[in-house]
Amino acid sequence: PEQCNKIGAYAFYGNKSFKALNLFAKNGIGERAFAKCTGLTQVSVGFTYGSEPGAFEDCTSLVSAVIQSGTESIPNLTFSGCTALTSVEIPEGVRSIGCAFVGCSSLEEITIPESVVSLSDSWDCDHLKSIHIKSLDSWMGMNNNTFSLKGGRKLLVNGNLVKEVVFPEGNGYNGYTTISDWFKDYEYLESITIPDKTVSIQNDAFNGCDNLSRIYCYAETPPHLSNYAFSDNCIQ
Numbered sequence: 001p002e003q004c005n006k007i008g009a010y011a012f013y014g015n016k017s018f019k020a021l022n023l024f025a026k027n028g029i030g031e032r033a034f035a036k037c038t039g040l041t042q043v044s045v046g047f048t049y050g051s052e053p054g055a056f057e058d059c060t061s062l063v064s065a066v067i068q069s070g071t072e073s074i075p076n077l078t079f080s081g082c083t084a085l086t087s088v089e090i091p092e093g094v095r096s097i098g099c100a101f102v103g104c105s106s107l108e109e110i111t112i113p114e115s116v117v118s119l120s121d122s123w124d125c126d127h128l129k130s131i132h133i134k135s136l137d138s139w140m141g142m143n144n145n146t147f148s149l150k151g152g153r154k155l156l157v158n159g160n161l162v163k164e165v166v167f168p169e170g171n172g173y174n175g176y177t178t179i180s181d182w183f184k185d186y187e188y189l190e191s192i193t194i195p196d197k198t199v200s201i202q203n204d205a206f207n208g209c210d211n212l213s214r215i216y217c218y219a220e221t222p223p224h225l226s227n228y229a230f231s232d233n234c235i236q
Contacts, residue, residue: 002024004023004025005025005026005027006025006026006027006028006029006030006050007023007025007028007029007030007033007034008030008033009030009031009032009033009052010030010031010032010033010035011030011033011034012033012034012037013032013033013034013035013036013037014035014036014037015034015037015039016037016038016039017039018037018039018040019039019040019041019042020040020041020042020043021034021040021042021043021044021045022043022044022045023043023044023045023046024045024046024047024068024070025045025046025047025048025051026048027048027050028047028048028049028050028051028052029045029047029051029052029055030051030052031052031053031054031055032052032053032054032055032057033055034055034056034059035054035055035056035057035058035059036057036058036059037056037059038058038059038060038061039061040056040059040061040062041061041062041063041064042062042063042064042065043056043062043064043065043066044065044066044068045065045066045067045068046067046068046069046070046071047071047075048071048072048073049072049073051073051075052075053075053076053077053078054076054077054078054080055075055078056078056079056082057077057078057079057080057081057082058080058081058082059079059081059082060081060082060083060084061084062079062082062084062085063084063085063086063087064085064086064087064088065079065082065085065087065088065089066088066089067088067089067090067091067094068091069091069092069093070093071091071093071094072093072094072095072096073094073095073096073097073098074090074094074096074097074098074100075098075100076098076099076100076120077098077099077100077102078098078100078101079100079101079104080099080100080101080102080103080104081102081103081104082101082103082104083103083104083105083106084106085101085104085106085107086106086107086108088101088107088110089111090110090111090112090113091113092113092114092115093113093115094113094115094116095115095116095117095118096116096117096118096119097112097116097118097119097120098120099120099121099123099124100120101123101125102123102124102125103124103125104123104125104128105125105126105127106127107125107127107128108127108128108129108130109128109129109130109131109132110128110130110131110132111131111132111133112131112132112133112139113134114133114134114135114138116138116142117141117142117143117144118142118143118144118145119142119144119145119146119147120146120147121146121147121148123147123148128151128153129152129153129154130153130154130156131147131149131153131154131155131156132156132159133155133156133157134157134158135157136157136162136165137168139155139182140167140168140180140182145180145182146181148184148185149183149184149185149186150184150185150208151185152187153186154188155183155186155188161188162186162188162189163188163189163190163191164189164190164191164192164193165183165189165191165192165193166192166193166195167179167192167193167194167195167198168195169195169196169197170197175197176197176198176199177194177195177197177198177199178198178199178200178201178202179194179198179200179201179202179205179223180202180205181202181203181204181205181207182205183205183206183209184204184205184206184207184208184209185207185208185209186208186209187208187209187210187211188211189206189209189211189212190211190212190213190214191212191213191214191215191216192206192212192214192215192216193216193217193218194215194216194217194218194219194223195218195219196218196219196220197219198217198218198219198223199219199223199224200223200224200226201223201224201225201226201229202226202229203226203227203228203229204227204228204229205226205229205230206229206230206231206234207228207229207230207231208231209230209231209234210231210233210234212230212234
């Protein structure tokens with residue numbers, strides 16, 4: 001019911017009977033509260049920062065998950081081991097996504113809202129092919145974006161595959177630009193434009209971007225290159 005504010009740790013752990021869940025826990029969901037509920041096929045769930053890891057861990061029949069508006073953070077391991085999960089809806093307003101989908105081997109695409117400022121790279125999803133975003137500015141504007149584009153994962157803005165990137169000016173200290181590793185291992189990247197006042201290209205920024213063939217640099221003083229800023233195969 002609506003007045004249920006919190007679900008305690010292991011509250012329904014291992015329950016194999018119920019198939020659907022609609023819940024917004026205002027004071028959080030405890031550790032592994034619904035883990036190993038192997039009959040569960042769909043959830044609509046919202047939770048707060050008080051929630052703990054592994055809420056739906058190893059719910060191996062779970063096919064679809066809707067994260068409700070009002071949720072700001074998706075904790076680590078929330079859907080870990082949900083091997084049948086194919087559909088996840090994440091609303092605007094979510095600010096942090098931890099390594100929530102580890103082992104979701106049937107998940108092929110995900111949409112990241114513009115509101116996300118922290119995105120973990122620990123998504124061990126074997127078949128994840130496409131990451132949908134609203135804008136490159138939001139992708140590069142996250143305080144913590146270590147999401148991995150390895151394995152041929154496609155990055156799409158409003159359905160269009162990203163092949164060229166023009167980096168914005170003045171994202172660093174005192175109006176200077178620093179380029180981080182937002183596109184590491186992104187094999188579809190073909191062209192980059194580096195703006196004036198770029199002072200640094202950080203570790204692994206374009207490591208693994210083996211199809212990168214055009215670089216336009218408008219910084220009169222060449223930016224500092226950190227370790228493996230470009231891989232050996234980037235420019236032949």
